[in-house]
Amino acid sequence: MIVDDHSVVTAGVRYWCGQADPPIELIDANARLANVWTGPGANADVVIFDLQLQTDQQEFTELRRLVDSGRRVVVYSQDAHNTTAVRCVSLGALAYVTKREGQEHLVAAVRAAAAGSPYTPPSLSGALVADDDPNRPHLAPMEIAALRAWFASSSKQMAATMLGISARTVDTYIERVRVRYANAGRPAPTKSDLVARALEDGLITLADLNNHPI
Structure with a gap:
């Protein structure tokens, strides 16, 4: 309506x-x-x-x-x-x-x-x-890139290959993101939780997910 x-x-x-x-x-x-x-x-x-x-x-x-x-x-x-x-x-x-x-x-x-x-x-x-809302954590460019690559991949190793960095570095970026969201009172302990947060904050779109099913 x-x-x-x-x-x-x-x-x-x-x-x-x-x-x-x-x-x-x-x-x-x-x-x-x-x-x-x-x-x-x-x-x-x-x-x-x-x-x-x-x-x-x-x-x-x-x-x-x-x-x-x-x-x-x-x-x-x-x-x-x-x-x-x-x-x-x-x-x-x-x-x-x-x-x-x-x-x-x-x-x-x-x-x-x-x-x-x-x-x-x-x-x-x-x-x-x-937006400068304290509930919306500000992520570094490489943290955002690591999230997007991980969402588009079946593993952190594949995400690392896409970005040209090590899987350990990808894991470090993702853990930093989890900490930032937890500190903002919006915990995201699982991959699906992080996807939801990224959608809420405009870091990815549904079109991105349709192109790269998780």
Whole structure:
């Protein structure tokens, strides 16, 4: 279901969803958030929520209400400020897509959200990288590279070969990452935990995982 007060936006999103393979059925809330809770909207797999923030912060409260009730939300907004994107993700949105990012990223975000997974489009990735939230540890470039290589490989030895370093060095980088996340209060003791953290923080995307299944 889409909640947006611009009919031209809704028409465009409906067209994109219809062109998706397989097609995505879109329900129009007619710009009324109340319709998310009743009728067909109550059973929608994903809520595409237009965040405008033109007058007050009430929409953040509504976003939190949706998330707390178990709804899977993709925020779709013309607001491209990093702080807004990071706050929406912190409140539980599975993706933050700006209206300039278009069909490819919105459809991918909806698909991911329907599966209960986060999605990181380019704007959100940049916002997360620039974020100075102490709960989001800052990783060194080689630590990030080691993570990505390991996620794309079946072993640390293969990751080491990809990077041209030793497996022991890869292991050291990964352990450093685990320590950083543990210190930030977001422990990641397993590989799958680290994948989840990397997705949350925009270090990798679902497309990366699809290209290199773990």
